[in-house]
Amino acid sequence: MTSTDLAQGRAQVHHGSLEALRRRPVVLGLLGLLTLSVAIVAGVALGTVAVPVAETVAILAARLGVPLEQSWADTSETIVLTLRLPRVLTALVVGLGLSVAGVTFQGLLRNPLADPYVLGTASGAALGAAIGVLLPIQIAWLGLGLVNILAFVGALAAVTVVYRIAGGGGRSTMTSILLTGYAVGSMLAAGLALAMYLSGSQLRQIFYYLLGSLSGADWQSLALGLPIIAVGSLLILARARSLNGLLLGDETALHLGVDVRRERVVLLALASLVTAAAVALAGLIGFIGLVIPHIVRLVVGPNARLVLPLSAIWGAAFLVVADLVARLVGELPVGIITAVIGAPIFVMLLRRYRTAYQL
Amino acid sequence: MNARTIGRALGRPARGFLVALLSTLLVLSLGLAPVLGSDEAFPLTVVDDEGTEVTIEAMPERIISLAPSTTETIFALGAGDRLVGGTDYDDYPPEAGALTDVATYTGVIMEQIVALEPDLVLAAGNHFTPPDDIARMRELGHTVMVLYAPDVESVMADIELIGSSIGAAEEAGAMTAELTAQMDAVSEAAAAAESTPSVFYELGAEPEIYAPAPDSFLADMIVRAGGEPVTTTDPALWSIPLEELLVADPEVIVLGDANYGTCPDAVGARPGWDGMTAVVNGDVRPVDDVPITRPGPRLAQGLASLARAIHPELELTGFPADPPMCEAA
Amino acid sequence: MTATGLRVDIDGLSLRYGSAQVLAGVDLHIAPGERLCLVGPNGAGKSSLLRCLTGLAEPSEGTVRLDGVPLAEIERSALARTISVVPSQVELPFSMPVEDVVLLGRIPHENPFTGQSDEDHRAADVAIRRVGIEKLRGRDVRQLSMGERQLVLVAMAVAQGGRLIVLDEPTVHLDLRHQVEVLQLIERLADVGLTVLAVLHDLPLAAHFFPRLAMLDEGRLVADGAPADVLSPDRIRDVYEVDPRFVPSLAWNGSP
Numbered sequence: 030m031t032s033t034d035l036a037q038g039r040a041q042v043h044h045g046s047l048e049a050l051r052r053r054p055v056v057l058g059l060l061g062l063l064t065l066s067v068a069i070v071a072g073v074a075l076g077t078v079a080v081p082v083a084e085t086v087a088i089l090a091a092r093l094g095v096p097l098e099q100s101w102a103d104t105s106e107t108i109v110l111t112l113r114l115p116r117v118l119t120a121l122v123v124g125l126g127l128s129v130a131g132v133t134f135q136g137l138l139r140n141p142l143a144d145p146y147v148l149g150t151a152s153g154a155a156l157g158a159a160i161g162v163l164l165p166i167q168i169a170w171l172g173l174g175l176v177n178i179l180a181f182v183g184a185l186a187a188v189t190v191v192y193r194i195a196g197g198g199g200r201s202t203m204t205s206i207l208l209t210g211y212a213v214g215s216m217l218a219a220g221l222a223l224a225m226y227l228s229g230s231q232l233r234q235i236f237y238y239l240l241g242s243l244s245g246a247d248w249q250s251l252a253l254g255l256p257i258i259a260v261g262s263l264l265i266l267a268r269a270r271s272l273n274g275l276l277l278g279d280e281t282a283l284h285l286g287v288d289v290r291r292e293r294v295v296l297l298a299l300a301s302l303v304t305a306a307a308v309a310l311a312g313l314i315g316f317i318g319l320v321i322p323h324i325v326r327l328v329v330g331p332n333a334r335l336v337l338p339l340s341a342i343w344g345a346a347f348l349v350v351a352d353l354v355a356r357l358v359g360e361l362p363v364g365i366i367t368a369v370i371g372a373p374i375f376v377m378l379l380r381r382y383r384t385a386y387q388l
Numbered sequence: 389m390n391a392r393t394i395g396r397a398l399g400r401p402a403r404g405f406l407v408a409l410l411s412t413l414l415v416l417s418l419g420l421a422p423v424l425g426s427d428e429a430f431p432l433t434v435v436d437d438e439g440t441e442v443t444i445e446a447m448p449e450r451i452i453s454l455a456p457s458t459t460e461t462i463f464a465l466g467a468g469d470r471l472v473g474g475t476d477y478d479d480y481p482p483e484a485g486a487l488t489d490v491a492t493y494t495g496v497i498m499e500q501i502v503a504l505e506p507d508l509v510l511a512a513g514n515h516f517t518p519p520d521d522i523a524r525m526r527e528l529g530h531t532v533m534v535l536y537a538p539d540v541e542s543v544m545a546d547i548e549l550i551g552s553s554i555g556a557a558e559e560a561g562a563m564t565a566e567l568t569a570q571m572d573a574v575s576e577a578a579a580a581a582e583s584t585p586s587v588f589y590e591l592g593a594e595p596e597i598y599a600p601a602p603d604s605f606l607a608d609m610i611v612r613a614g615g616e617p618v619t620t621t622d623p624a625l626w627s628i629p630l631e632e633l634l635v636a637d638p639e640v641i642v643l644g645d646a647n648y649g650t651c652p653d654a655v656g657a658r659p660g661w662d663g664m665t666a667v668v669n670g671d672v673r674p675v676d677d678v679p680i681t682r683p684g685p686r687l688a689q690g691l692a693s694l695a696r697a698i699h700p701e702l703e704l705t706g707f708p709a710d711p712p713m714c715e716a717a
Numbered sequence: 718m719t720a721t722g723l724r725v726d727i728d729g730l731s732l733r734y735g736s737a738q739v740l741a742g743v744d745l746h747i748a749p750g751e752r753l754c755l756v757g758p759n760g761a762g763k764s765s766l767l768r769c770l771t772g773l774a775e776p777s778e779g780t781v782r783l784d785g786v787p788l789a790e791i792e793r794s795a796l797a798r799t800i801s802v803v804p805s806q807v808e809l810p811f812s813m814p815v816e817d818v819v820l821l822g823r824i825p826h827e828n829p830f831t832g833q834s835d836e837d838h839r840a841a842d843v844a845i846r847r848v849g850i851e852k853l854r855g856r857d858v859r860q861l862s863m864g865e866r867q868l869v870l871v872a873m874a875v876a877q878g879g880r881l882i883v884l885d886e887p888t889v890h891l892d893l894r895h896q897v898e899v900l901q902l903i904e905r906l907a908d909v910g911l912t913v914l915a916v917l918h919d920l921p922l923a924a925h926f927f928p929r930l931a932m933l934d935e936g937r938l939v940a941d942g943a944p945a946d947v948l949s950p951d952r953i954r955d956v957y958e959v960d961p962r963f964v965p966s967l968a969w970n971g972s973p
């Protein structure tokens with residue numbers, strides 16, 4: 030084996046710039062980080078009330094400790110630091126979490142149509158949130174409202190029930206878990222429909238939770254949600270090797286040395302935890318967990334070591350931008366924007382690069 | 389030293405002038421008291437309709453209203469110039485449309501509220517203003533009062549509450565007194581009519597039939613207008629099955645959804661409705677639902693419209709004529 | 718890259734699923750570098766034997782030793798570096814280029830945090846060359862023919878670097894040309910000294926490509942040796958319950 034052999038072996042024929050990108054995930058990553066940074070600044074600088082960009086930067090700098098004379102209005106500071114900054118950061122964290130969870134579920138279930146909500150998490154969270162809206166109790170625990178808490182609990186409870194019913198990892202296949210998830214999700218959705226019917230004047234609140242919204246974002250919720258999502262995502266990334274091993278099926282994974290039963294439970298638990306935190310923070314924002322992993326995979330292939338971090342970056346950027354658009358258009362629920370922006374992009378990519386792997 | 393001494397010292401014309409000056413000042417201060425004197429009312433602690441104690445430090449100069457009824461009330465109390473923000477569906481008086489929108493159907497635009505630096509925010513209860521937004525505004529340090537009027541008496545109480553909170557307590561008192569008197573007059577006239585017909589106030593007919601709930605604001609209004617309201621079976625329920633409506637067989641149908649395009653001829657065309665007494669007798673009448681359902685200063689006018697729709701023979705003087713609705717184009 | 722093959726000692730292996738006796742007292746010894754094919758009718762226990770060997774099933778009785786070390790004492794990832802299993806046709810949920818699939822074989826060698834090393838990439842390149850699928854580089858595995866896909870899976874197993882290669886029905890669904898291609902490839906690979914254990918249902922091909930056959934019937938090892946001896950007319954009649962003239966392997970006279 031000579032170096033020329035290697036060189037020849039490594040030579041690729043590239044068609045088009047996207048093909049070139051395929052072999053340079055670093056480029057995709059840097060591009061993502063750049064987009065994310067611009068999105069964050071835009072998200073904090075723009076909004077219903079105009080705060081000049083220079084002022085925004087000054088306010089942020091002062092907060093970070095740079096000694097600056099206050100040349101801005103107190104209201105500008107409140108808007109930037111108390112309203113917009115936590116909201117933009119929440120969008121970042123939720124977009125990141127949903128994308129990572131999407132990658133994980135698609136890999137675990139070996140199903141490209143899986144998304145973070147596929148095991149009943151969405152219905153469980155929604156029902157929990159609806160109950161939180163309807164209960165005439167005002168609880169604030171560590172700054173979290175009853176709705177957030179019950180949404181989180183509901184999401185996790187749903188996944189646990191699904192896992193138990195499906196046989197809990199013993200002889201259950203991921204297909205049976207998927208089907209059980211669908212069944213349990215339907216049941217929970219029925220409960221939700223009933224709750225909505227009985228909700229009277231509170232229907233609007235429940236409805237907006239279902240569409241997903243970042244308008245309630247604040248520092249306390251973020252302080253609780255961010256560690257869960259960040260740590261969960263990092264732990265999933267550490268297990269990228271197992272996700273890759275599962276690509277060819279359980280048996281092959283076992284032959285490759287992957288402890289399939291343990292990895293499945295751990296990955297399922299981590300991804301569910303991240304999803305539950307995301308929905309507790311922002312409601313049911315759809316589309317991100319399904320599509321961002323696909324778009325990334327179209328560019329760099331299914332290697333989880335690449336797909337996980339790249340999906341995290343691009344998912345975060347996407348949601349920050351989507352939330353900005355939602356705010357500027359008139360405080361629409363951001364779930365509408367993610368669908369409207371994302372679906373055409375996905376269709377376009379699929380059409381153009383469907384044949385990417387054929388010579 | 390007393391006034392007489394001073395007067396004698398200054399001479400007769402000066403004395404006269406002094407007397408005139410003092411009297412003028414006295415009269416002026418008495419006259420201005422209702423407008424200026426309310427400064428002494430602040431700081432003021434009131435209890436809002438959710439039972440929260442709200443302290444208003446000084447007379448509010450930058451008021452935000454989160455309900456069209458509140459906006460109307462504030463304009464009617466003469467404080468419209470102190471309003472800095474309203475909702476995007478404030479439509480009366482016409483000047484209200486020019487207010488900066490701080491709330492939409494989705495909720496409160498928090499940035500706008502902060503930027504306007506209000507010293508008093510009047511929110512709407514019963515989830516009209518999302519409770520999360522109310523909490524958030526209070527967290528951000530704003531003075532927020534929540535108003536909710538489930539019946540006619542509460543509307544009067546709310547008008548007075550708004551009045552005290554913005555330093556217009558006297559005007560508010562006068563307004564409620566007049567409104568109450570007007571409404572009592574309507575009720576008396578209606579009671580003197582031949583009968584108290586059963587009234588179905590239609591809030592909507594698609595996809596379900598929507599009627600007032602028992603013990604609701606609308607039911608209260610209908611009773612005061614001299615009608616027997618057909619209601620749903622439960623205070624939490626606003627829809628009524630067609631069969632129930634047929635059994636109730638109202639003698640009068642008031643189209644509260646006329647503003648949205650529902651007119652009497654359409655009612656008769658609905659399957660199953662043509663047998664109803666009201667339809668057969670042609671007692672289906674459209675109304676402008678806004679003054680009837682908005683808990684604000686036009687409530688008496690609304691009651692009059694409602695009474696006329698129920699008892700078309702009533703002559704109610706002192707109220708503007710109802711705008712024509714559903715006339716053939 | 719090359720190493721001597723694994724020595725496999727199976728003693729008294731029995732496996733029970735509920736009330737079914739899947740394997741009963743199987744003794745099988747494979748020397749390093751040997752090529753052995755398991756034959757037998759469906760349900761004879763061939764796949765179960767492989768599963769016991771690769772650690773997927775736990776035997777009810779008996780032992781499996783690799784190079785003298787009991788299987789139970791070998792840790793899962795070490796086992797994955799020792800035995801390469803060629804899957805027979807897999808369903809990939811996502812598009813994946815050929816070289817990435819081959820790289821999957823390096824998973825037991827990868828550092829979970831730093832990912833694939835240069836050595837991993839080298840091993841994959843070598844595997845691709847040795848299997849002769851250079852021309853398939855860059856292609857999406859899902860777009861390949863079944864024969865080509867099987868070759869990719871063999872390359873993956875080669876990249877895995879095991880000293881024992883196990884193939885469970887690698888020629889199922891393949892046309893004759895591809896069947897022969899895969900089996901010839903396996904011959905070449907084993908030339909470097911790897912131990913090969915395969916399961917084939919096609920008796921003539923098994924007899925041609927493997928110098929040693931072991932026949933299982935209802936969980937028992939009923940024959941072990943040269944093809945001509947194992948595939949005797951009587952045995953065919955007994956085990957497969959068909960007229961031996963339907964099995965043309967005898968025309969080979971057992972010569973490879």
